Amino acid sequence: MGKGRAPCCDKTQVKRGPWSPSEDLKLIAFIQKYGHQNWRALPKQAGLMRCGKSCRLRWINYLRPDVKRGKFTVEEEETIIRLHKALGNKWSKIASRLPGRTDNEIKNVWNTHLKKRLTTERSSNSSAHESKLESSITSLSSSSSESESFFSNERSNSPNSTTLGNEINDQASQVTDKIEEDSNKQVSNELISITKDPKESSISLSSVEPNIVTTSQNVAYKAEEQLASPSSYLGPYDFGSISQEVDKPNHLFEIPWELSNFDFCNQLFDDDSLGGSFQSNEVQLGELPASQNIILGEKIVQEIEARKWSHDFENEFGLLSETKKPNNDHFLPKDYAIEPEMDNTQTFDFNGIARPESEIDFSYIQLWSSWP
């Protein structure tokens, strides 16, 4: 064995392209139980034919329980615009100020919406009459960050800036100078707070940028609310905020919070036929042959599918008692509510096997039921 670390992965044997529901499930189940200390080793251990890099990306951008989906709020967009002005394309830095948003998502929003919008506003404003400029300046003074960004850029970047500058009267110049000065101060302060390592920084965000903190606090509060109220938080594919969702398939099924009691994974890992290799977190996953890991992943998926259809069957033939019916049907498509609400103390008997209490939290797992 030579120097350095082991090779990343066999590029010829990894799957690429869109992730399937079963792959998502395998990844979520594995990370829930074992975490992701080593992305390189994870795919093999989880039974995924994916590069570790791909797994990391999928987890961070899509499957993480705290990832926030849906349209960006006006406050978030303004924050992005401000931070982009200060930092440029430092998407991860910007994302760090927007809890629940990923750098990839922010990057996409910037490239598809914000950049375009700012360009449009610039061009429309550059052809405006003096009176309109004065009007804009008036509105700028009311601390619209987006407009601040536009205006300061306009003055410095527009080819017509000299001509325009001659048209602007002294009073307007004074106002814009003040705005730019304030804006630069604000940007500088943001830069300080962002570029400093949070662990080392003692700078209070609230002391430098009230608007951003307000936004962040809102987002943080919502995130906390979601975590504190499991029944209202459905994770990445949130039916509760479906009205805010864009470009999402309509047919989803969800694994409700209650399902964590079933912990079929635990049962699978305890299965004697697998040599009990997964009986505790102390087990070295690397010791398990890859083929067995793949079998484990497949079994997880199969069991979820079986549960889903079992439930559908019960619904179809009226075998589901009223007391067992889910109380969250209002946000779930009828056909895809997998399991009824369960007594937390009862163990789930699937195919005659009593299930132990769960260690894995599947509460936020939702999957596309129809995959292209």
Add this chain to the structure above:
DNA sequence: AATCATAGCAACCGCGCAAAT
């Protein structure tokens, strides 16, 4: 109704830095 253009977004690629050996 069919075709084409555009928008939106998930995923991949390649690079640089940090860390492991």
Add this chain to the structure above:
DNA sequence: GATTTGCGCGGTTGCTATGAT
């Protein structure tokens, strides 16, 4: 200290949905 890989980041691509003609 040199070598090699892991990880994270920013840029880019390509697929899908939607709108326009």
